Amino acid sequence: MRKALARRWKEEFGQVSQRGSFANSAAHVFSGSSLVILSQLVLTPIIARIYGPEAYGVYGLFLALSLNLAQLSDPGLFTAYVLPRDHDRFLDLVRLDLICFAAVLLLMLPFCLAHEVIYTWVPAWSILGGWALLLPLGVAVQFLPNLFTNWLIREKNFRASPYLGGGTNLFLRVFNLIYGLFSKGAVHGLIVGEVAVRGVGLLAYWKAIGHGALVRVLTFPPWARLRETLHEYRMHPLVLFPERYVALLGQQIPIFMLVFDPVALGQFAFAGGLLLMPLRLFGYSLGVVFQQRIAESQHDKPHDLPRITSGVFNRLMMIGVVPFAAITFFSDVIFQWVLGDAWLVSGIYTAYMGHFFLFRLVSEPLTSVMLVKRRQHYLLIFQLIMLAGRAIAAFAAERMFGTADAIVLAFTVVSTAAYLFYMAMLLRNAGVPWMRPVLRMLAIVSALDVLFALMRFWTTGTWFPGM
Template sequence: MIKRLTSVVKNNLSALQQKGSFTRNLAITLSGSTLSTLIGILLTPVVSRIYSPIAYGQFAVYNALVSNLNLLTTLSYPGAFLLPRRRLHFLALVQLTLLVTLSSCIMLTIGLGFAGPWIVKQLHVEGLGNWFYTLPLMLLMFNINGGLSLWYMRDKQFGKRVGVEIATNMATKGFTVGYGLLIQGNVVGLLLADFFNRLSATIMLALGSIRQEFKSVLRTFSWRRLWLIAYRYRKFPLIYMPGGYVYVASTQLPVFLLAPVFGAASVGLYSFSMSLLEMPVNVLGAAIVPVYMQKATETYRETPERLPSITLSLYYKLLYIGVVPFSIVTVYGDVLFRVVFGAKWEMAGVFTGYLGFYSLFKLLSLGTSGIYNIMERQKYYLYANMLLLAIRAVGLGIGVSTHNLDLTLLLFGAGSLLATFAVDLHVLYLLKLPVVRIALRTLFLIGATVLLVKLSRWGFTPLFPKFLAVTPRP
């Protein structure tokens, strides 16, 4: 046993020292993402005491618009950046993405000139004022930033992405706190901080090593090649984009539906809850997905029989990493939010109890969601997201019709969990893995863990009633 453990350690150390290896790339991205997220966690209690739930709610609506328009204004062509074998074809994809993005943002600017005031009124974001009209510029930076990140991923330059992520996250959090204190927690502080983040990240990525190829993007431009590449990867705008848009729309449904019925504060509480739940998902996603997608794409081309074992291994590792933290947040969410972020955010902690395990299954999907793309089964991606949208819409509809905010988010979380788990199992089925056994193992581990955590709260409540007792609802 000791010899085997020593051998594993030696192999991992050797892989860490090997430039370009999967282990080394994963270590670089994981360490950077962890540090970046840790900065965010440490400063979040400060930010939560500066900005109100209403400010968070209005900013969430603005961000939801950016997320919804991202796929439409790129036609999802960046999703194909990892696929071309020839460099010339990849550069043509970059050219195509830039043209589509610029054209879309220009049309959006014209559209806001005509319909902007009406949109602001319908979305209840009057607090943003004229800053709402920065949407096309924010979207342009969002799209370019995403494309540059994928370019570095394709070239296996993970260290550059990590450095940019850490630097911009530190600067953004500092700006959010400083400017928020100056303007007394106005929503504009959150918007400008996000704007500053995307601008600085885009500039830093553009000034990296890939800047040497910018001339090649211009020099190799060919309308004929552009049309050929657009046709070659037509599944992305025709199938992958609708699937991605349906997913984003289903994710943002609460943002657009809660405000008219329950007010902007409810959107802020929901958004704050999800932002905290997604921190571990984002840190592992930023660390694992770029490396895994590059490795999985390469494996599927050269040794496709190894792809199932790689995917299942990652799935279980994510399950073991996430099951305990998400169980604790789900059971103790109201207490944690009240103590750490202040009493005004306690309801956001209650919402984590409804949404926590959905976030766990979202974490697990980091190891499966890219398979549809790699295997060029984009139609299943569309079907999966249509299922997710339908289940979420039904749950939200029932909750909103009863004017019960708790029931609304409970049904949203439960429906999201079931749909996400079903899609994960379908991906594993496509890889010819034993899905029934995997499902039972997953549910048993989660059930046993949450039961133990729940028992701990029941046991500790008599000892610490001031902190652990449930606060009466008005």
């Protein structure tokens, strides 16, 4: 067993040096993403001590609204960028996205200007105050980098995008640190950093894409051609867009349910942000390359899909199982020691969500399988069922127990079970016999859970965080 595992790792590292290989392309993306994670590991503890949970709660609501509106700006066409073989058809997809983006900005502007009226309808949102006026910029700095990133993936420029994103995130944390020190942890500080730094970062994306290419995309063809392109890729706005938006709403259920308590909201938002780190580092690194590779294989070598999918699944599982087991059983201890007593609850929430994010890490990069197979409608059905399950569980927990802990735990239990099913569904649709790899992963996770639970009991006297 050990020899087989060692041989497997040796083969993986050997492929990194092979130019154009899957591992080589993923390594380019990984190297840029690692800059983001390194900056988070070094600066996040300091920034968290400066701002505190309430500031993260206000920022969490601002970010949730920005992400919702940015999602509405893309009618599911981002993931279609890699599909057209004709470059003009690809540019038409970008133009359609820009039209939707402009429409969303125009529609939201009156609501932002009349934010005081909105607060009378939704009093909990009043924690944003006048900073709601920055929401259009918040939407722009979420939408445009995603557009440019998918453009760079289309061009197979796997090196540029992660470095641009990594550099922006590094400067964002440095800005938050400096601004927090001078403003003494102002509640709005994280919002200012989000808009200012990411806005400046758009200039770097502009340079990477090229001025000429952007001028060309802004030269609109006849509407009849755009309509023809939209009709060709109609399944994306009809099925994929609703699926993505429903998925986003499902993930944000605790945010909108905890908004009445900015401190609890901040604890949850901070925990979720940290758990996303390995997803961005490893899941994104393999996911963007996987998306490009299976799109190509579907045209040329469709029989390679099961092999490629199984390889990515095994890589992600090997990467994630041990770190997430450690996070699940020791996050509260780590948070209390590194961040201080104010963030202990966030450590407990992190423990609750450990297995959920492990299954997300392994499954979400494989979602492209459903796109190339033209089975997007299955994703929508899955997300609708999971949204209903999450909402029912979270509302029931709030009614029965009335605590933030109960809401987060109920949300997590449903999400974990749903993503386990999702993982099996993706493997099956890729043509991979799903039962054996899923059961093997569950056996490994269970064994590690027992091991880390015993280690925790030996060191702390409790079996699990929060007990």
